[in-house]
Amino acid sequence: xxxxxxxxALYRSAALYKTAPVVVARNAMALNFARTYASxxxxxxxxxxxxxxxxxxxxxxxxxxIALKANFNSxxxxxxxxxxxxxxxxxxxxxxxxxxxxxxxxxxxxxxxEYISKRDDxx
Amino acid sequence: MSEAxxxxxxxxxxxxxxxxxxxxxxxxxxxxxxxKAVELRMQFDANKNLRNPRQIAQAVxxxxxxxxxxxxxxxxxxxxxxxxTKFERNIPPNLDEPALH
Numbered sequence: 547x548x549x550x551x552x553x554x555a556l557y558r559s560a561a562l563y564k565t566a567p568v569v570v571a572r573n574a575m576a577l578n579f580a581r582t583y584a585s586x587x588x589x590x591x592x593x594x595x596x597x598x599x600x601x602x603x604x605x606x607x608x609x610x611x612i613a614l615k616a617n618f619n620s621x622x623x624x625x626x627x628x629x630x631x632x633x634x635x636x637x638x639x640x641x642x643x644x645x646x647x648x649x650x651x652x653x654x655x656x657x658x659x660e661y662i663s664k665r666d667d668x669x
Numbered sequence: 670m671s672e673a674x675x676x677x678x679x680x681x682x683x684x685x686x687x688x689x690x691x692x693x694x695x696x697x698x699x700x701x702x703x704x705k706a707v708e709l710r711m712q713f714d715a716n717k718n719l720r721n722p723r724q725i726a727q728a729v730x731x732x733x734x735x736x737x738x739x740x741x742x743x744x745x746x747x748x749x750x751x752x753x754t755k756f757e758r759n760i761p762p763n764l765d766e767p768a769l770h
Contacts, residue, residue, distance in 0.1 A: 626678050627713060630686050631706075643750040646683050667749035 588669075593640075593662050597655045600635045604628075614656045621654075629653075640668040677725075684732050685713055694741035 594614060601612050607622050618624045618632060633649045636658055642665055644652070652658045662668045670678070688709050696702035716728045748755040 626682055627685050627710065630682050630689070634686060634689055637747070641747050641749070643747040646679065646686070649686075650679060650682075667755075669748075 587666065588663070590659065590663055593659050593668075594655070596639055597636065597658050597662070600632065600639055601655060603635070604632065612655075614659070615654055617654050619653065633658075636662070640665075642668050680729065681713070684729065684736070685709070687736055688713075688732070690744070691736060691739055691741060694744045695739075 598612060598614070601607055601622070602609060606624065606628060611622055613621075616622050618629050619626075624632065629652075630649075633644055633652060636652075637644050640662055642662075644661070648661060652661055689706060692705045692709060693702055696705050716725075719725045719728060746753045750756065
């Protein structure tokens with residue numbers, strides 16, 4: 547029974563192949579298998595720039611004192627609650643959540659950059 | 670700073686952060702949120718000079734009470750944090766040999 551049907555089905559598929567050029571079919575396949583990924587990780591210089599920009603946005607911070615190594619408390623004159631605000635701004639900028647334990651260790655822009663480069667889910 | 674002071678500083682920092690986060694959940698508009706943030710900061714600064722341990726405990730308790738009362742039912746979660754929309758998406762497959770049973 548199936549043998550009887552088969553040749554007709556073959557002819558039909560052959561006719562289909564004739565009408566559709568092979569080149570198009572190949573291109574479509576290539577498109578199917580091509581996958582794109584976002585670039586892996588952030589460049590350190592980018593992270594540094596973004597963190598420093600965040601600090602520049604605070605009106606309590608003297609713009610001339612902003613540096614990577616400047617300590618939030620002793621150099622920039624921020625108190626503990628200001629530090630929380632800075633950490634929250636960093637969280638928002640890189641869309642990550644920084645647990646309190648890690649946030650406690652971030653006392654300068656350099657440490658923040660260090661921490662963000664370790665987090666692979668930072669954007 | 671003594672050990673107890675450090676613990677207290679962390680507690681207040683945590684309270685402040687949670688307050689700001691809760692405010693951010695409720696106030697989507699940045700201008701409104703900034704106003705609320707300044708208000709919150711003033712509230713925290715008002716209790717800055719408390720020295721009496723009982724008063725401090727009361728202030729902390731009051732802040733905790735307000736936080737539980739005002740907590741947002743659907744808070745914002747960072748995309749890659751647990752519960753976020755991108756959490757554990759595209760986990761790399763485990764390529765190790767399957768364990769022999």
